[in-house]
Amino acid sequence: MSELQYVGKSVLRKDGPQKVTGKATYTVDVRLPGMLVGRILRSPHPHARILNIDTSAAERVPGVKAVITGRDSLGIHHAFVESARRYPPDQLALAIDKVRFIGEEVAAVAAVDSYAAEEALDLIRVEYEPLPAVFDPIEAMQPDAPEIHPTNPKVREPFRNIGGKTESAWGDVELGFSQSDYVAEDRFESHLRTHGYLEPQATVASYEPGGTLNVWTSSQGTFIKRAKLARTLDLPLSAIRVHKAYVGGAFGGKIDLFSHEYCAALLSMKASRAVKIVASREEIFTAYRHGQPLIIELKTGVKSDGTIMAQQIKVINNSGAYRGSGIVVVFLSWGFAMLPYRLLNLKYEGYAVYTNNPIRAPQRGHGAPQMRFAIESQLDMIAEELKLDPIEIRLKNARQPHEQLPNGDNVHNCGLPDCIRDAADHTQFLQKYGHGRKGASRNGRFRRGIGMGVSAYFGGALIYPSSSSVIVKMNDDGTVTMLTGALDIGQGAETILSQIVAEELKVPIDEVHVIAADTETTPVDIGAWISGGAYVSGNAAREAASQVRRKLLDVAGDELEANVADLVVEDKSIFVSGSPDSRLTYEQLVAACIRKNRGDPVIGEGHWRTMRDEPNPPSLATAKGRWSENYAFDAQVAEVEVDTETGLVRLLRAVTAHDCGFPINPLLVEGQIDGQVSMALGHALMEEVLMKDGRTINPSWLDYHMPTIHNMAVSEYIDVVTESYESGRPYRTKEVGEGYVSGILAAIANAIYDAIGVRLYTTPFTPEKILKGLAEHRSLSHDHR
Amino acid sequence: MKTLISLSVNGELHELAVAPQATLLEVLREQLDLTGAKEGCGTGECGTCTVLADGQPILSCLTLAIDCEGTEITTIEGLAQGDNLTPVQQAFLEKGAVQCGFCTPGMVLAVTALLRESPNPSDQEIKKALEGNLCRCTGYNKIVEAVNEAAERSSSTNA
Secondary structure, eight states: OOOOSSTTSOOOOTTHHHHHTTOOOBGGGOOOTTOEEEEEEEOSSSSEEEEEEEOHHHHTSTTEEEEEEGGGSOOOOBOSSOOSSSSOOOBOSSOSSEEOSTTOEEEEEEESSHHHHHHHHHHOEEEEEEOOOOOOHHHHTSTTSOOSSTTOOSOOSSSSSEEEEEEEEESOHHHHHHTOSEEEEEEEEOOOOOOOOSSOOEEEEEEETTTEEEEEEOOSOHHHHHHHHHHHHTOOGGGEEEEOOBOOOOTTTTOSOOHHHHHHHHHHHHHTSOEEEEOOHHHHHHHSOBOOOEEEEEEEEEOTTOOEEEEEEEEEEEOOSSOTTHHHHHHHHHHHHHSSBOOSSEEEEEEEEOOSSOOBOOOTTTTHHHHHHHHHHHHHHHHHHTTOOHHHHHHHHBOOTTOBOTTSOBOOSOOHHHHHHHHHHHHTHHHHTTHHHHSGGGGSSEEEEEEEEEEEEEOOOSOTTOEEEEEEEEOTTSOEEEEEOOOOSSSOHHHHHHHHHHHHHTOOGGGEEEEESOTTTSOOOOOTTSSOIIIIIHHHHHHHHHHHHHHHHHHHHHHHTOOGGGEEEETTEEEETTOTTSOEEHHHHHHHHHHHTTTOOOEEEEEEETTTTOOSOOOTTTOOSOOOSOEEEEEEEEEEEEETTTOOEEEEEEEEEEEOSSOSOHHHHHHHHHHHHHHHHIIIIIOOOOEETTEESOOSTTTSOOOOGGGOOEEEEEEOOOOOOOTTSOOOOOOOSSGGGTHHHHHHHHHHHHHHSOOOOBSSOOHHHHHHHHHHHHHHHHHHO | OOEEEEEEETTEEEEEEEOTTOBHHHIIIIISOOOSSOOSSSSSSSOTTEEEETTEEEEGGGSBGGGGTTOEEEOGGGTOBTTBOOHHHHHHHHTTOOSSOSSHHHHHHHHHHHHHHOSSOOHHHHHHHHTTOOOSSSTTHHHHHHHHHHHHHHHHHHO
């Protein structure tokens, strides 16, 4: 095995120069000749029947070129997940007869400027008949609750408004509890957070005479957007071309079809002009999709040595007015519950509940932060009860390499035990643990605590388009061009794919040119939203480059009259081992191949599908069936300081010990971890979308507190490397983009308890909750005296 | 009714007819095709529209274009000379301070202004200078590293 030159190195981002000079073109920067401005009219009611829409006055506004309502659409329903029988699509891009949340799209206009467009919006008259609305998921489940989708879905009993349900069990949970020495039962709740992407949602659509619809849209994958636009517009896939644009952050919030994308397309078709729609930040906060608050009821039975014997979990997801990814979160929560620790007996039920709130989206971690917060908090409580320390109870239950999961998946080279040990050693966890609430400083104003959280995440799963292909072609000058459908949303997809191609072909990174994410000119890609990029698209790139390498070797063998086995590939050239002075450059080899092989300029193609023998994704209803072939693991430690006078908590230090398989680019891995630590910090301590009766009451950055530079926490990393990369062979790398947002959230909760002895069951951990907890704690210890 | 103004941007003087309510950001992006400055909120809360006015960072989404006559505006497009990045741009690249890149132009300009005023800033000065610039991707850690790197690099170039 030759030494690796390009993978495993902190290669600089390929798109970096474009980004630091302001040249990178995002969707918001796209400008086309004659482009119109689009605006959307939204429902002011959380639940209402639409009786009539009159657009005549709006159409007369000078400068207005098109006005559309649901009547202009084909009325084709769509959903994030859909199947004809169990999950019929439940959502329209433009409402026709009913609206189900405040902000639902009712009409749209395109005009020569924003003034005309907004004047036209004001002149659209919509007659509504308000209907009773329900916002709380528990209330929505009651038999007398207003029904949000009376004809849909089929899962209705015994509760109302169930948009989807996952029920799964294995082992014998009752037996497990009866064999337990201690059983804990707790209820945890999480809250509503937004993704916080800085680039607003935006789309430019341009319908060309002849029938091609060109689209630029801020997204997480161009192929899924093309598919959903084609279906809802009833156009052939080939009539739509979604172009690459740089993406200013997404974090799960830009995957599914959004109404503004549909409206931009339909307005452009109607006006025969390009149309651009950019959502305002207020619209994003009030009408777009946020994450998913879960209620988690958790019952766990353990032996006195800490061995988990049984776990029973009930999850209720307030998933908004349409299915969105609500049912997916309910399925995934099952997965995030069973991944890190051995569970012999588990019973799980989860409900995605329709309410008259805005639709909910995937959000980095997609259910894992909520679930790990609950389980890791309760595990610490159990450990204390059993007089075990938080490290030994985790090590006792952590999955070992090659364990089989209940659905048939395997954890392969699982590095979790090492992650737990390394994180504990590195932070001197056990020396510090308990000092805050028990040590000498327990009466001081500022108290410190330490806590651990463990998590795991899948890498790639079967959901459209499920696979990636890459084309690598040699250029006459010996450089390489890679065509990939992968979309770089900041995670560095183009860079790591280039590293892989560079490694296989021994070509400098700068000489790998990238054409990406254009549905017309690049092959299909799994997308930047299923945590499969490095593995699925990476192996496709590796295969494509390997094919090119084999072709070059064949030509070189011919030219040098040598066996391919005796050839060495190095520095854009090939020579017979031992004779580096008589080498043939790639430039020469490409010319030779064209001359000898009927013009073949050396092109390779590679394809990869995760779990290629599985025809279907797992069942959302039963959680049966294979889910993923890669699981990343992590143990994260938080050290916090609590101000017992103000209730403010500061995250002082975050340590992430992680098994992401093989880090293809350590600098990018660090960046992903830092970002997730910061996002978890916001989740834990600062951020909340506040809603009252379906209306967002803090729709701005000023009122929604996202971490600023003042909230930065020290972030340290420990790589537990469990996989290797060998040229010419498939590699198994895992996940780094969203798995590490969860353990640290739980770790912060546990660290707060360690500091002040206050256990928090609901996020966020606000000063009010801390002070209330401290007061209760004080009165409790008073009573004991 | 539009007003004729002359606006100096990145050392070039432009004669422009602008609406009285047009912000500097709109004029830069829509009339001059300088799209490096972004609109992340339009209400002065995120910092992605940061440009320099006579060397000082300002929020171009809260600034009227007609108020900028006689002011030298510098945008992100005005920093690098051809392929030669400034030390701040180079440090952002090398330290991994760039992910999605949407906050990057504003960040780079705010840091450029900071290092002119204070070539070796303390952590507190760095945080003060960047407190109005949101970044969701990096957690700010690598941005602070990049500022320190740029400061070091600038001082060694000047020495």
